[in-house]
Amino acid sequence: MNRILIAEDEPRLVAFLEKGLRAEGFVTTAVADGPTAIARARDDDFDLMLLDLGLPGLDGQQVLRAVRAAEQRMPVIILSARDAVSEKVDGLEGGADDYVTKPFRFEELLARVRVRLRSEGTTEQTVLRHGDLALDLRTRRATVGDRSVELSAREFTMLEVFLRHPGQVLSREQLLSHVWGYDYDPGSNVVDVYVGYLRKKLGKDQVATVRGMGYALAETAG
Numbered sequence: 001m002n003r004i005l006i007a008e009d010e011p012r013l014v015a016f017l018e019k020g021l022r023a024e025g026f027v028t029t030a031v032a033d034g035p036t037a038i039a040r041a042r043d044d045d046f047d048l049m050l051l052d053l054g055l056p057g058l059d060g061q062q063v064l065r066a067v068r069a070a071e072q073r074m075p076v077i078i079l080s081a082r083d084a085v086s087e088k089v090d091g092l093e094g095g096a097d098d099y100v101t102k103p104f105r106f107e108e109l110l111a112r113v114r115v116r117l118r119s120e121g122t123t124e125q126t127v128l129r130h131g132d133l134a135l136d137l138r139t140r141r142a143t144v145g146d147r148s149v150e151l152s153a154r155e156f157t158m159l160e161v162f163l164r165h166p167g168q169v170l171s172r173e174q175l176l177s178h179v180w181g182y183d184y185d186p187g188s189n190v191v192d193v194y195v196g197y198l199r200k201k202l203g204k205d206q207v208a209t210v211r212g213m214g215y216a217l218a219e220t221a222g
């Protein structure tokens with residue numbers, strides 16, 4: 001099981017990250033200021049750190065320098081609203097492994113977390129399957145049986161979320177946060193619209209409506 005230290009002072013974003021990462025099987029610890037981040041990174045054993053640049057106490061760059069000066073080699077992914085190239089370069093030169101600009105979609109962050117942990121020795125499937133559906137994450141190609149299907153980026157991400165949770169009912173809220181990000185309007189009907197697109201392209205029985213709860217991949221025969 002992988003343990004992730006989240007250093008972020010925005011409660012809504014922390015809640016979004018912890019909920020999403022825990023649902024994927026990660027163990028999370030959240031801290032909201034720079035000095036606590038350094039102390040936890042020193043005293044505990046984490047596999048990866050998500051680090052906000054704009055932290056109170058000591059900022060993310062200072063935290064990163066302290067962590068690297070203490071010879072802690074865990075991967076660090078910087079989360080920041082500052083998307084200036086110079087900030088990015090500073091972060092990477094300071095010893096960060098990757099950089100995600102806010103606002104981001106959960107799936108985008110998750111993919112980067114998985115890449116960093118994979119290079120630490122875990123393996124990950126590149127083709128997700130369910131029934132006659134297959135999604136190749138490397139070539140970004142979707143197929144239904146022998147038929148190749150063209151998906152837009154959002155449709156692809158939504159299908160990926162379904163395939164990573166086979167046999168699970170996903171609520172509109174879960175799909176919104178996974179596919180569109182944490183700052184999306186929860187009253188939006190965009191999830192229903194995109195489920196409609198997927199049904200049109202994949203076959204209308206592939207995604208089932210679970211009344212009052214959300215959507216799920218159809219059960220496979222046998």
Ligand code: CA
Nearest residue numbers: 009052054055
């Ligand atoms: Ca902040």
